[in-house]
Amino acid sequence: MTCKTLVKFWVPAGNDYRATEVKCGWTDPWGDRVICPSCHWSSGRDILAREREIAADDAACRASGIGEY
DSSP states (O other): OOOOOEEEEEEEETTEEEEEEEETTSBOTTSSBOOOHHHHHHHHHHHHHHHHHHHHHHHHHHHHTOOOO
8 A cells, every 4th residue: 555644543551541653554553454544435445355365365374284474
C-alpha cells in the first residue's frame, strides 16, 4: 500500500494509556493490519482478497507439514 495516513491508537502504559500512530497498511499494536478509513472504502475488496489468499497459503503449508510463513 502506498497510503501515508497515520492511524492513532491508545495502548496501555502502566496505569495509564499513551497514543501511538501507525501507518496505513502496517501492523497495529495488537498484530492486525491497520487500514485507514479512506483506504477501507476505496480498496477494501482488494485488501480482503489478499488476506484470504494469505490465509489459504498458510492453511496449505500447515496441511503439508511446512508450517506458516
